[in-house]
Structure formats: C-alpha cells, structure tokens
Amino acid sequence: MTHAPQPFQLLPGAAESPVILHVPHSSQVIPESLRGSIELDDRALELELDHITDSLTAEIAAAAAEAATATPWRFVNQLSRLVIDPERFPDEREEMLAVGMGAVYTQTTHRERLRPPGVDHQPLIERYFHPYAEAMTAAVGERLGATGRAVVIDVHSYPTEPLPYELHGDGPRPPICLGTDNFHTPAELLAHAEMAFAGFGGTGINSPFAGTYVPLKYYGKDPRVSALMVEIRRDTYMSEPGGLAGPGLTALANALAHLVQALTD
Template sequence: MQTKLNTHKILTKKIILHIPHSSTKIPIMEGFVVDEAALKQEIGKLTDWFTDDLFYSASDEMIIADFSRIFCDPERFTDDSLEIMAQYGMGVLYEKNDDGKRIRTVTPDLRERILRNYYRKHHERFNRAVNEQLQLHGKVIIIDCHSFPNHPLKRDLDQNSNRPDFNIGTDPFHTPQQLTDVSVDFFNRLGYSLGVNRPYSGSIVPMDYYQNNKNVQTIMLEVNRKLYLKEGSTEKSDNYSEIKRITNEFIKTIKTCW
C-alpha cells in the first residue's frame, strides 16, 4: 500500500503553466472610447498568440486567462504604486494603447467590478492550483508562459532591437539557480539564442506566496513570435509545430528539477 501511495504522489506532480495573454476576448465593452478596428489592432499587437496551445500539456495544470490583457492584465499588480506600467496607462486595466493614446476610461466602479469578476477569480484558480501542489508535495514549480514581438513595442522598457529567440525571466526570491542553469543549458544545446531577463524580466508568483515561501518556484519562458508566426501576421508559420515541440520538451526538462 505504501508503495502505491508513493507512486501516486510521483504521478500527480504537476508543473503549473500560467498563460495570461493568449485570449482575444473583451467581455465588457463599457469604458472603451475607441472603435472595434482600433481595439482589434491593439489586440493583434499585444496578444501572446497561440501560447495556450504552444505550451499545452495534458499532464500538467494550465491556468489560462479567458480574457484579453487589453481588458484586464492578470500579471499586473492591482496597486498602481507597485506597477511600473501604470505610469504609461497600462496597469492592471489598460487605459492607453502602445502609442500612448487613450482607449478606455475606467471609473472606480468599473475597476472594482472587473477586478472582482475577472482578475480575482483568475487568481483564485491560480492560488488553488499552487496550494494543491504544495499540499501534495511541499513544492510547486510555475512556468510563466509568454511570447514577444521581434521588434520592441513603443512602451517596452527594453528598446534593444537585437532580440533573442527565447527569453527566460527569473525572480530573485522564487527562482533557484538550478532552474536558470537547466534552462540556459537546454537552449544552448538546441542552438537558439537566449535572453535572461531580456527583453522582459520576472516571473509570476501568486500574491499569497510572494516573497514568503521559497517552495513556490517560478521561471518565465517567452518565445519570439518570429519563430512561429508568419512575418507581419498572426498566422502560424510552417515552423509552428517545431516550436511547440521545443516548448513541450522544455516543460519536461523543468520537471527534472523536482
């Protein structure tokens, strides 16, 4: 019986895949001051296209936001004083687009309704998934799953035009050196260029555990969209299946860090 229980615990170890920016849905149009064409253009620019499929893993826990980041960004702090992008009008609820033009007016009432019905519900699911793995194994590994454009957006803090094929983001408290080393070795062996916290940095941890539980570990993986989309479009390229295979192998490799 003891052997069976131990085997069960091994089989239920799951990486948590956090996928915040793959959706294009705008659940509530209230507050938006631009037309559908302008919104569609911004969604095309900022969506992490197909990351819900690129990072798909049947054996792991996938926490996918079912609303566009243009509507509500689950990776932003709700406290604007803590969120660096809030100064650009792109805090948890975007009010400006990448060009700095106003796209939405957010009243206090609208803000509270969106945070309550979308942001907090998303993070409740995220917290439950983390807590479940902690209860089962005393440890959890999160992969924060993203893609990024090959050319900097106007609001990007890093404007270096020489962007890598992949990027990993780390957190000084929640990312052990082993996760970084394994990731760097993985992409070196494949011959792809890799940024470490470049062009984007950090990796998400639920606020309940942020900077207070080192057993909640995290690393971000971002894929340069030039690798899997046709140039200048949001359509899959012929290389899509290969990049999906690589992200799947990366997930398996990170599992070896248990």
C-alpha cells in the same frame, strides 16, 4: 469579442507533476458587456489585439502538455488582457501604470487612449482580477500539497520590434527571453530552460521583459514555489502581428515539453 463562458480555466495534469504552465495573455476575447468601455472602433481594436495578445501561446502550451511524458497542469486566461491583466499589481506598486498599463489598461500599445479617464476600475478588479488570483493561488497550493513543490512556467511572447509602451524596449531581444526572480528562480531551473531552448538561436535573461509570476501568498516567502517566465519572440513561430503559425510552433512546443519533463523528473 464575444461573451466568454468562464474567465479562466485550470486544465488538470498528471498527479505527480509539480509544473503549472501559466498562459495569461493568449486570448482575444472581450465580453460584449465590456466592449462599450473601450474607446477604439472595431478596426483599431482588432489591430490593438493583434499587437497586445501573446498569440498562439495557449496552443504552444497545449502541444507541450500533450508531448510531455508527465502532463503538466495548465492555467489559461480565457479573456483578453484588455479586460484585466492578471499579472499586474492592482495598485500603485505597478510600474506599468506609467504607460497606462496597470491591472486595467487605460492606454494602448502605441500610447493612445483605450478607456475614458476617471472611470472606476474597481468593478473589473473585483469581478475578474481577484478571482483569477485566488484560483491561481489555489492551483499552486494544490501542487504543493500533492508533490511538495510547485513550478510555475509563464508562457508569453513578444514582438520582434519594440512597441511604444515598452519601458525597457531598448535592450536585447533574443529568440527566447527567460524572466527570473532572485528568490523563486533557482539556478537549476534556469539551466534546464537554457538547455531546452538552446536550439533557437540564443536565450537571454530579463530582456526585454523581466521577472516571474508567483501568487502573492507565496511570493518571497516559500522557496518550494519556483518560477520562470518564458518569453518567445514572435518571429520564431508566427507572422506578425497576429498572423498565422509557422513551423517553429511545433519545435517550440517540443522544447517546452522537454523543460516540463526535466522539471518533473
């Protein structure tokens, strides 16, 4: 909960790699200037961060990048998703508005009030959401220019037991959930992912979380941009909520590295 030096970071990879590992929810950093707008005391906020953060996913992506023969690019959110969630729509298109979790969250994972009602969220959208989206769009454009294609791999995690905010929490919760898009997830990409993560007790498709992240400039328009969401069930690599890493982290990073390499080759 300290001031972040920058809201996001693009870590360069190999010139020939089309892969961007996108890590949007790994940080717990909330700038002090924004702490006063959150209606939780320090203990409640700490617990909420443990529940909502995709803990250690930045570490998994970093280890995968180091293990891959051709280093992927990494786009990492340096701020908590309690500041803004860069993967939401900032308007009424966002279905998570039903549980107070649009681009700016107003409710917690347990459906309690996070921010006071009636507050204008536009300053947060302008300061954090739009610059993030523009930078990610530029990163994808750079990969297209350099390699002729771009592959966005979203790296997420989710709790073993569903939380009250989940809209689709009653479905299967496999060790690895692969989120897909009809336009941007070709069968070959999905097959590579299923093979890479085959050793973790099973993969599932679009449950409990579905979809992929593609910048709106390219979404549904440019088939050169492919995308897949990798959702890792947290008990496979850490103690919950917000605990220490377990031995599964290295194995997951190696599997992700295999996926990255297959996509680069």
